[in-house]
Amino acid sequence: xxxxxxxxxxxxxxxxxxxxxxxxxxxxxxxxxxxxxxxxxxxxxxxxxxxxxxxxxxxxxxxxxxxxxxxxxxxxxxxxxxxxxxxxxxxxxxxxxxxxxxxxxxxxxxxxxxxxxxxxxxxxxxxxxxxxxxxxxxxxxxxxxxxxxxxxxxxxxxxxxxxxxxxxxxxxxxxxxxxxxxxxxxxxxxxxxxxxxxxxxxxxxxxxxxxxxxxxxxxxxxxxxxxxxxxxxxxxxxxxxxxxxxxxxxxxxxxxxxxxxxxxxxxxxxxxxxxxxxxxxxxxxxxxxxxxxxxxxxxxxxxxxxxxxxxxxxxxxxxxxxxxxxxxxxxxxxxxxxxxxxxxxxxxxxxxxxxxxxxxxxxxxxxxxxxxxxxxxxxxxxxxxxxxxxxxxxxxxxxxxxxxxxxxxxxxxxx
Amino acid sequence: xxxxxxxxxxxxxxxxxxxxxxxxxxxxxxxxxxxxxxxxxxxxxxxxxxxxxxxxxxxxxxxxxxxxxxxxxxxxxxxxxxxxxxxxxxxxxxxxxxxxxxxxxxxxxxxxxxxxxxxxxxxxxxxxxxxxxxxxxxxxxxxxxxxxxxxxxxxxxxxxxxxxxxxxxxxxxxxxxxxxxxxxxxxxxxxxxxxxxxxxxxxxxxxxxxxxxxxxxxxxxxxxxxxxxxxxxxxxxxxxxxxxxxxxxxxxxxxxxxxxxxxxxxxxxxxxxxxxxxxxxxxxxxxxxxxxxxxxx
Numbered sequence: 001x002x003x004x005x006x007x008x009x010x011x012x013x014x015x016x017x018x019x020x021x022x023x024x025x026x027x028x029x030x031x032x033x034x035x036x037x038x039x040x041x042x043x044x045x046x047x048x049x050x051x052x053x054x055x056x057x058x059x060x061x062x063x064x065x066x067x068x069x070x071x072x073x074x075x076x077x078x079x080x081x082x083x084x085x086x087x088x089x090x091x092x093x094x095x096x097x098x099x100x101x102x103x104x105x106x107x108x109x110x111x112x113x114x115x116x117x118x119x120x121x122x123x124x125x126x127x128x129x130x131x132x133x134x135x136x137x138x139x140x141x142x143x144x145x146x147x148x149x150x151x152x153x154x155x156x157x158x159x160x161x162x163x164x165x166x167x168x169x170x171x172x173x174x175x176x177x178x179x180x181x182x183x184x185x186x187x188x189x190x191x192x193x194x195x196x197x198x199x200x201x202x203x204x205x206x207x208x209x210x211x212x213x214x215x216x217x218x219x220x221x222x223x224x225x226x227x228x229x230x231x232x233x234x235x236x237x238x239x240x241x242x243x244x245x246x247x248x249x250x251x252x253x254x255x256x257x258x259x260x261x262x263x264x265x266x267x268x269x270x271x272x273x274x275x276x277x278x279x280x281x282x283x284x285x286x287x288x289x290x291x292x293x294x295x296x297x298x299x300x301x302x303x304x305x306x307x308x309x310x311x312x313x314x315x316x317x318x319x320x321x322x323x324x325x326x327x328x329x330x331x332x333x334x335x336x337x338x339x340x341x342x343x344x345x346x347x348x349x350x351x352x353x354x355x356x357x358x359x360x361x362x363x364x365x366x367x368x369x370x371x372x373x374x375x376x377x378x379x380x381x382x383x384x385x386x387x388x389x390x391x392x393x394x395x396x397x398x399x400x401x402x403x404x405x406x407x408x409x410x411x412x413x414x415x
Numbered sequence: 416x417x418x419x420x421x422x423x424x425x426x427x428x429x430x431x432x433x434x435x436x437x438x439x440x441x442x443x444x445x446x447x448x449x450x451x452x453x454x455x456x457x458x459x460x461x462x463x464x465x466x467x468x469x470x471x472x473x474x475x476x477x478x479x480x481x482x483x484x485x486x487x488x489x490x491x492x493x494x495x496x497x498x499x500x501x502x503x504x505x506x507x508x509x510x511x512x513x514x515x516x517x518x519x520x521x522x523x524x525x526x527x528x529x530x531x532x533x534x535x536x537x538x539x540x541x542x543x544x545x546x547x548x549x550x551x552x553x554x555x556x557x558x559x560x561x562x563x564x565x566x567x568x569x570x571x572x573x574x575x576x577x578x579x580x581x582x583x584x585x586x587x588x589x590x591x592x593x594x595x596x597x598x599x600x601x602x603x604x605x606x607x608x609x610x611x612x613x614x615x616x617x618x619x620x621x622x623x624x625x626x627x628x629x630x631x632x633x634x635x636x637x638x639x640x641x642x643x644x645x646x647x648x649x650x651x652x653x654x655x656x657x658x659x660x661x662x663x664x665x666x667x668x669x670x671x672x673x674x675x676x677x678x679x680x681x682x683x684x685x686x687x688x689x690x691x692x693x694x695x696x697x698x699x700x701x702x703x704x705x706x707x708x709x710x711x712x
Binding site: 206209214217218263269303 | 422429541543564633634636638676685
């Protein structure tokens with residue numbers, strides 16, 4: 001193809017106009033036209049197991065909103081893109097969604113690695129990312145709404161409960177070797193020391209590692225009376241199985257996990273986890289009409305009568321409703337409007353009430369501790385009476401009275 | 416110390432489990448079979464499906480998985496590998512392609528997921544293979560508690576290694592295979608049907624991988640990409656031990672497994688794994704043909 005000068009000029013002019021005025025173009029759409037949003041999850045690759053569920057949660061919420069008349073009378077159109085379990089692909093697809101499809105909101109990402117990869121695009125192009133996975137904190141972007149838990153909401157009640165109610169004194173910390181488990185360990189150590197107990201080890205295994213013989217042996221020899229696990233992914237299954245198979249029991253040395261969910265329990269066989277604990281704001285077993293109905297609708301939506309729900313799926317689902325409320329509150333779908341509109345939005349999610357924080361755009365959630373039962377479901381043994389404030393910088397001394405991350409952004413002088 | 420040695424033995428047996436089939440296909444046939452890990456995966460899925468459809472437990476699934484993966488191996492040999500003998504790099508690429516095809520076929524439930532049909536036990540999710548109660552927990556032997564499932568794996572691996580040895584050194588098929596390893600043209604000239612023997616050898620190697628898959632399913636996750644990392648370990652063992660030498664494969668897996676456990680115990684698993692690769696590099700530098708090699712003319 002030969003590109004002549006005139007054609008070249010015409011193309012670049014159109015392209016730069018499109019880039020320069022996305023806000024204008026968005027507003028020019030007539031009422032009744034669909035509102036496009038992105039859903040950026042891995043449909044292929046190693047992470048697709050979980051991320052397909054999250055994408056289904058987002059699509060289901062959009063479908064329900066459309067059935068109720070849409071947002072401001074306009075239906076939602078979900079553009080699904082495949083991140084292919086690879087941060088670089090995530091960045092490309094995020095660019096595609098924000099620049100070519102001109103969406104102002106993307107629901108997406110699962111791992112911290114993928115979120116970090118797309119973050120610069122959302123900040124530079126000024127679009128909003130809704131991120132549902134519980135993560136390590138230490139982030140304060142005005143372009144991200146975080147609907148999952150941060151460390152203070154998973155560990156704040158968990159560690160004191162382990163030390164006081166379970167009466168444990170020596171904690172063995174184990175995790176997969178990347179940023180989330182390491183930050184979780186950092187928060188835990190502070191809480192363990194504050195509670196007058198000690199941590200006897202802080203060990204890591206490669207992501208996806210499935211040979212646990214040596215590590216479990218170390219746990220056995222360490223004299224620890226409780227294990228705090230920040231292990232993620234497939235490794236969880238071989239870990240719990242090895243733990244039981246080396247003769248340890250959750251009665252004497254319980255595994256207290258921050259990531260192990262209904263999905264991993266089903267895959268390992270519930271007999272290996274019975275008696276262990278996990279801290280999450282949402283469990284499939286929550287006995288409320290809202291949750292029962294959510295599980296039923298999700299199973300119908302994915303066409304699998306045995307489908308499992310868990311914390312991130314619930315958050316992937318309810319974040320779409322928070323977004324809808326934000327759009328309706330501000331009456332517009334630009335990133336600025338959503339950002340301001342979403343502050344303080346409350347919603348009755350399947351797991352109870354949630355609220356987006358006015359300051360840091362994270363989510364108020366109710367910390368709960370579940371003990372796994374022989375049927376693969378959890379029994380909530382401890383919970384906060386109400387949602388608590390998210391503190392993404394809790395590991396660095398952030399408290400509700402001394403916020404690091406505010407409306408103005410991160411106050412880095414406090415770090 | 417007994418604990419560590421036992422863990423090392425168990426690591427060795429897992430390495431050997433995967434490497435046995437490779438020792439047969441790579442050693443005997445000169446095929447770099449990248450789909451070997453997927454044969455392990457198919458073996459594991461056979462256990463999953465046998466549980467759902469036939470109600471068979473882990474142990475009953477072992478012979479079934481051997482048959483299923485041996486047939487799959489036979490099909491691969493007939494359709495693809497047969498056309499590529501003597502082209503080492505081409506076999507690598509072709510079998511790698513097959514590996515990806517197999518992985519995605521399981522993940523997409525052989526394409527049925529496009530039509531909204533869900534086959535229970537397949538798909539991209541993690542599958543659960545229940546372990547018999549007798550193999551859970553610990554077994555007390557000589558005043559020590561041992562992981563029962565790992566004892567089972569060690570015993571099974573020993574039995575399989577013995578069976579492979581018998582096949583290779585005490586049967587007519589084994590004699591033909593060894594003749595082909597030494598000199599394929601001469602073997603053919605002596606009236607050995609090289610094509611048929613190779614097909615059977617490939618099926619045997621694949622069947623061994625299938626058994627490994629069932630055993631893996633008892634302590635690992637069954638997922639479509641579970642085989643990808645195993646094949647690397649398998650080749651590492653075969654190359655270190657010496658291509659074509661069964662004894663070498665057994666010795667190399669023992670050495671690497673024990674070394675891994677010892678280093679992991681005094682430092683950690685990440686360094687342990689790095690140390691294993693260092694040993695492999697060292698062996699290949701000093702003895703490029705591996706620990707055990709037969710003298711050829």
